[in-house]
Amino acid sequence: xxxxxxxxxxxxxxxxxxxxxxxxxxxxxxxxxxxxxxxxxxxxxxxxxxxxxxxxxxxxxxxxxxxxxxxxxxxxxxxxxxxxxxxxxxxxxxxxxxxxxxxxxxxxxxxxxxxxxxxxxxxxxxxxxxxxxxxxxxxxxxxxxxxxxxxxxxxxxxxxxxxxxxxxxxxxxxxxxxxxxxxxxxxxxxxxxxxxxxxxxxxxxxxxxxxxxxxxxxxxxxxxxxxxxxxxxxxxxxxxxxxxxxxxxxxxxxxxxxxxxxxxxxxxxxxx
Numbered sequence: 457x458x459x460x461x462x463x464x465x466x467x468x469x470x471x472x473x474x475x476x477x478x479x480x481x482x483x484x485x486x487x488x489x490x491x492x493x494x495x496x497x498x499x500x501x502x503x504x505x506x507x508x509x510x511x512x513x514x515x516x517x518x519x520x521x522x523x524x525x526x527x528x529x530x531x532x533x534x535x536x537x538x539x540x541x542x543x544x545x546x547x548x549x550x551x552x553x554x555x556x557x558x559x560x561x562x563x564x565x566x567x568x569x570x571x572x573x574x575x576x577x578x579x580x581x582x583x584x585x586x587x588x589x590x591x592x593x594x595x596x597x598x599x600x601x602x603x604x605x606x607x608x609x610x611x612x613x614x615x616x617x618x619x620x621x622x623x624x625x626x627x628x629x630x631x632x633x634x635x636x637x638x639x640x641x642x643x644x645x646x647x648x649x650x651x652x653x654x655x656x657x658x659x660x661x662x663x664x665x666x667x668x669x670x671x672x673x674x675x676x677x678x679x680x681x682x683x684x685x686x687x688x689x690x691x692x693x694x695x696x697x698x699x700x701x702x703x704x705x706x707x708x709x710x711x712x713x714x715x716x717x718x719x720x721x722x723x724x725x726x727x728x
Contacts, residue, residue, distance in 0.1 A: 481536035592631035665695035
């Protein structure tokens with residue numbers, strides 16, 4: 457029996473224009489750039505469609521993935537699922553190639569690393585820690601699977617910015633306002649920092665605020681004392697953006713970039 461309420465928001469596969477594959481380990485590959493992941497997923501999907509006919513074909517498919525792809529990970533403990541691929545011909549949605557909707561109603565997820573029950577019932581922390589307005593605003597703002605997955609799973613990146621803009625406009629912004637310009641475009645500009653942040657540390661063992669050492673993970677804090685300054689009000693955002701700073705001047709420039717998106721939001725929100 458379906459116990460989900462009518463207010464439930466499906467973040468994994470919210471619509472036909474995007475989806476999130478983070479729980480499949482998609483961003484845990486050492487090379488998790490857009491180009492690399494898109495090529496990996498497209499190649500897998502084509503192979504799956506061409507070769508998998510019966511359940512006994514699945515092990516050969518998984519072996520082919522492991523033998524022909526670079527499986528180097530950021531974090532050894534997180535499994536990178538061989539069965540993640542594109543779900544649509546337009547390559548706008550990522551997800552499970554084993555799902556019954558991809559196999560004429562046949563559920564093949566029992567062969568996956570985590571098994572059908574866990575894959576079917578797992579909900580990431582974002583389901584629990586993002587508020588309903590934050591979830592809806594994110595869904596209305598982003599229409600790109602790659603950026604959507606990166607932002608959806610970075611709770612601090614989302615909650616901190618919405619906290620700043622909510623405080624500035626003295627209310628929780630109506631998510632419906634994010635359906636169209638200019639507020640949608642302003643929010644997109646902020647979330648796009650995940651892709652082109654000028655102060656990002658490109659070390660392959662870093663993702664957001666975490667850095668990895670084999671099976672261990674830690675938070676990479678910013679040493680503001682060494683920079684000769686107090687902790688930035690945007691510290692959590694900076695950590696989410698995998699920031700590294702050489703001096704206080706770079707921190708100040710980074711603060712201006714974030715503040716500009718907040719100021720732009722406030723101006724257009726108040727003027728509408």
